[in-house]
Amino acid sequence: MTQSATRSGAPERVGRFELLVPIGTGGMATVYLARTRLIADTYRYAALKILHQKLAADDGAGLADLVAEAKLASAIRHPNVVPVLSVEEDEPWVALVMEYIEGETISGLIRAARAKGERIPQPIVGAMIADVLAGLHAAHEATDGGKRLDLVHRDVSPQNVIVGLDGRSRLTDFGIAKIDRTNATATGLVKGKTGYMAPEQIAGLKLTRAVDIWASAVVTWELLAGERLFHGEPMPTMLRIVNEIPARLRTIEPSIPESVDEAVAQALAHDPSKRPATADAFRKILVDAWGNLADPAEVGRYVQALSGEKLDRRRAQTEEILDLRARMTTVTRHAEASARDTSSSKKAPGDLPTRLESGPTTAPGETGFASTGSLRRPGRTRALGLGIAALGVVAFGVWMVTRSGANVAASPTTPAREASSSEAASRIVVFSSKRPIVAVRVAGRTVESPPALTLGVPVPTGAHEAEVVAADGERASVSVPADASQVLVPLEPATSAIEPSASAGAAASARPTGRAPGRLQPPAKATAAPKDPGLAPPPY
Structure with missing residues (x-):
């Protein structure tokens, strides 16, 4: 099945920050670790x-919302935001x-x-929700210059709460927090995730902090x-949200305490005035x-148990x-240094040789004349030697990148040939995916690799369309903008994950050759190597 690209590429750097891997994406933006x-x-x-660049370029409204989000979020200082x-x-x-x-x-933890066929333990649920409500209350009470902003988040949902390995839950994404413009998106829909909207939010009535209390009760x-x-x-x-009374929790799970059931039902009252007056009041009731409730250390251990493998892969x-990137930088520097040495060693036209160098004597009749010495330009000889050395450095560097498993692999269907001037103008684009990929075809060239979550591919300058093949055979099409050095492939994780191989050489020899040139073939199965257990989390 082929998927169309829905995300634009991203640069290698934005300002002071070097982008590393995508960690989340939505309809308006992508979040990167940097x-x-x-x-x-x-x-x-x-x-x-x-x-996303399209939103930023259309009418400027998306960019204005991003700046507004920064202003609102920067006004909130709380450990749970x-x-x-x-x-x-x-x-x-x-x-x-x-x-x-x-x-x-929280949405990732639920999945x-x-x-694993289990539910998150109630003491851990209680600790997470208590943190969310504490952060939400801080947002509602935020001030600017001593005046309360009366901020409404409007998008409290499992996707917008991050539970850290430190055991603390934090509210994020104030992208559609209440702004004095409009409640409608460019598509005409009320802002927010439908399943977490309060009845008055759907009806287009005045929004207060009560809509966030409803959403937190739904979570x-x-x-x-x-x-x-x-x-x-x-x-x-x-229509269901507006017309139906939400089901009581104990009708779904009888083990839930009656007092908790009653507290959640109160926060899900259709009449906003009958809900707890503040997020902090709801937190105290719960x-x-x-x-x-579980302490932060217990919550952190639970997050590690559920999501440790995913974080290891990241x-x-x-x-x-x-x-x-380090290897490609080394190759580039060696090539540039060799080119400079070669250029500086060239003599200007018309320079005379400084000495005679003895050369081999040629027997008469072999070349039509006999010579006792050859007149040579030492600068030209040295330039030729340095030029050959520079080519050797570049070739060795590219060979090292390929052999080291950095996923810049030459396709077995592409015959070896000298680099053309157009290839010299290529840049390396890193294709990143949540599902292991084994091949990328772009600009008429196919690059293959053992299953990996990232694949570095030389791409000619300019914009291109690429086809990506996952390890399970699924394909996706993705656009490569002219200025992109990294592209997110729209392939979601498979139900049965295939671990990326740690060694490029181990599986490369197992791939069949003899494929039709220029066509992507079904990928061969590769045996996954053991994962590296020793990667420490990045400091921050």
Whole structure:
């Protein structure tokens, strides 16, 4: 099955930050793990939210919303809200710089628990929701110049809560927080995720903090029940929210304490005035109802147990990209240095030789004349030798990148030939995917690799369309913008994950040759190598 590209490529850097791997994407923006150098080999890691270029270029509204989000989020200082550090501008890119929280979203934890056939334990649910409500109350009470902003998040959902390995839950994404413009998106729909909208939000009435309390109650209900409260097509779902009384929790899960059931039902009242007056009031009711909540250390261990493998893959993917870039930088520097040495050794036209060098004597009749010596230009001889050495350095560097498993592999279907001038103008584009990929075809050339989450591919200058093949045979088409050095492939993780191979050479020899030139063939199965257990989390 072929998927169309839905995301634009991203540059290697935005301002002071070097982009590493995508860690989340949505309809308006993609979030990347990035780093910036502090001093020497010390880096600070951050999460950069980059608006999709189409939205930024259309009418400027998307860019205005990103700047508004930065202003609103920077007014909130609380340990349960992801802090916004700055805004980076690097034409044509604009990025919101946020603190990088190593962990998983609540939606990711729900999926991981469901895959194991379990529900998240109630004490851990209680601790996560208590943190969310504390951060939400701080947002509602935020001030600017001593005046309360009356901010409304409008998008409280499992996707917008990150639970860190430190055991703390943090609210994020104030992208559609209340702004004095309009409640409608460019498509005419009310802003927010349909399943978490309050009845008054759907009806287009005045929005207050009560809509966020409703949404947090829906998240609580889903965590405890292990299923969605409202789901389906947008219009029928909105009609259900407006017309139906939400089901009581104990009808789904009888083990839930009655006091917790009652507290959640109160927050899901259709009449906003009957809900808890503040997020902090709702938090206190739930804490008193539960009585026994997990501490941060216990929550952190649970996050590690559910999402540790995913975080390990992210670290490994980051190391692959950094290693690839370091090798390509080394090759480029060697080539540039050799070229400079060759250029500086050339003599100007008309220079006379400085000495006679003895040469081999040729027997008469072999060349038509006899010579006792040859007149040579030492500069030209040296330039020729340095030129050959430069070519050797470049060839050796490219060979090392390919052999080291950095995923810049020459396709077995592409015959060896001398580099043309157009290939010399190529740049390396890193294709990143949530599903292991084995081949990329772009600009008439196919590059193959053992299964990996990243694949570095030489791409000629200019914009191109690429076809990517996953390890399980699924394909995706993706656009490669002219200024992109990294592209996110729209392939979601498979139900049965295929681990990327740690060694490029181990599986390369197992691939069949004799394929039709210029066509992508079904990938051969590759045996996954053991994962590297020793990657430490990035400092931040």
